[in-house]
Amino acid sequence: MKYALYYYDMCPFCQRVLHALPGVKVKVERRNVMQNPQYRQQQQQATGRTTVPCLLIEDESGKETWMYESGDIIRYLTSL
Numbered sequence: 486m487k488y489a490l491y492y493y494d495m496c497p498f499c500q501r502v503l504h505a506l507p508g509v510k511v512k513v514e515r516r517n518v519m520q521n522p523q524y525r526q527q528q529q530q531a532t533g534r535t536t537v538p539c540l541l542i543e544d545e546s547g548k549e550t551w552m553y554e555s556g557d558i559i560r561y562l563t564s565l
């Protein structure tokens with residue numbers, strides 16, 4: 486599995502998730518949507534939304550699952 490967090494620095498909900506990352510067992514790539522407009526575009530194309538934080542979960546076959554809500558993302562990542 487691959488994990489990527491779509492976020493930007495000034496977003497307090499993103500900060501909640503970012504602060505939880507050191508405690509999670511998997512590697513989560515950080516994708517700053519302000520610094521990299523292509524990340525925002527990719528998220529919008531896939532989900533129809535640009536809300537952050539958003540976690541992209543990609544399985545071995547390339548199947549993508551996009552997860553919203555900081556609380557859900559933290560609960561999911563800390564349960565792995």
Ligand SMILES: N[C@@H](CCC(=O)N[C@@H](CS)C(=O)NCC(=O)O)C(=O)O
Pocket residue numbers: 495496497498499534535536537538553554555556
């Ligand atoms: N309930 C959501 C709130 C997320 C949220 O409001 N994010 C803001 C940035 S701080 C945002 O992306 N707003 C723009 C939008 O929803 O398109 C969470 O906890 O993740």
